[in-house]
Amino acid sequence: MSDELVFYTHPMSRGRIVRWMLEEVGATYRTEILGYGAAMRDAAYRAINPLAKVPALRHRGVTVTETAAICAYLADAYPQAGLAPAPESPARGAYYRWLFFAAGPVEAAVTNAALGVAVPEERRGMVGYGSLAEVLDALEDAVAKSEYLAGGRFSAADLYLGSHLMWGMQFGSIERRPAYEAYVARLAGRPAAVRARQIDDRIIAETQKG
Numbered sequence: 610m611s612d613e614l615v616f617y618t619h620p621m622s623r624g625r626i627v628r629w630m631l632e633e634v635g636a637t638y639r640t641e642i643l644g645y646g647a648a649m650r651d652a653a654y655r656a657i658n659p660l661a662k663v664p665a666l667r668h669r670g671v672t673v674t675e676t677a678a679i680c681a682y683l684a685d686a687y688p689q690a691g692l693a694p695a696p697e698s699p700a701r702g703a704y705y706r707w708l709f710f711a712a713g714p715v716e717a718a719v720t721n722a723a724l725g726v727a728v729p730e731e732r733r734g735m736v737g738y739g740s741l742a743e744v745l746d747a748l749e750d751a752v753a754k755s756e757y758l759a760g761g762r763f764s765a766a767d768l769y770l771g772s773h774l775m776w777g778m779q780f781g782s783i784e785r786r787p788a789y790e791a792y793v794a795r796l797a798g799r800p801a802a803v804r805a806r807q808i809d810d811r812i813i814a815e816t817q818k819g
Contacts, residue, residue, distance in 0.1 A: 612668075612669055613639060613667075613668075614631075614636055614639070614666065614667070614668045615639050615640075615641060615666070616628070616631060616638045616639065616641065616666055617641045617643055617654070617657065617658075617665040617666070617667075618640060618641070618642065618643070618663045619642065619643055620642070620810070620813045621809075621813065622662075622663050622664065623663070623676045624663050624664035624676075624809075625772070625805065626664075626680065626768070626772040627664045627676060627679050627680065627683075628805040628808060629768060629802050629805040629806075630679070630680045630683050630684075630765065630768055631683065631805075632801035632808075633690060633692060633768065633799070634684070634686075634687035634690040634692060635687065636686075636687060649662060649663065657674075658672075658674045660674070662674075664676060665679075666679050666682070666683075668682075668686065675712075676769065677708055677712035677769055680708070680765040680768060680769050681693070681708060681765060683765070684764070691762070692763070692765045692768070693765055694759055694760050694764065698760060700760025700761075700764075701759075703758060703759040703760070703766075704758070704759035704760075704764055704765075704766045705766075707751060707758040707759065707766045708765060708766040708769055708770070710747075710748075710751075710770070711766075711770035711773050713738070714737055714738035714739075714744045714747075715738075715744055715748065716773065717736070717738055718738040718740070718745075719744075719773075719777055719783060721736075721741075722741050722782070723782050728740065745783070745784065745786075748770075748789075749786055749788045752770075752788050752789060752791075753792075758770065763799070767796060771792065771793050771796040774792065775793050775796075778790070778793070
């Protein structure tokens, strides 16, 4: 079985999060850039991700989709990078909590708000996040309490949740709050984050020139 790691992405997608994760763990990987539309809907790619979206990963015969799942997979596949607390560590619970808080309540609440979907107050119990305001307040409390989310050190949970905050504040889907801005400032300057941005920005520039 080949150990080759193949990363399917588009430079203007959630694949930017996975690119950062790949750079953090120091993986050797091959990138397959897919254009939106026909390339992602092609039968060959649908065999990898039936939803015809990126990012996706192929590694050791395993296919992983969904950005949070890819980040969690890479953290475990490359333990030497130290991006996940050990399973027996008390910090493991916080790591899982905030990684999937971002993948669930944060993404759902922010997306619904952007689409103009208003959940009636009496129906908030039916959705996994209650209200956008409650989600943002919980998020603010989490990032204000300590430098990082799990065990006082940077992890894949910070990378994933921090990426949502960076993206959301940049495009106005998440309001700017001092605690958010202080938190993402600690993350954005990491060497792996800088490298990842440079790689994807260069691909965008080259595509536009072509």
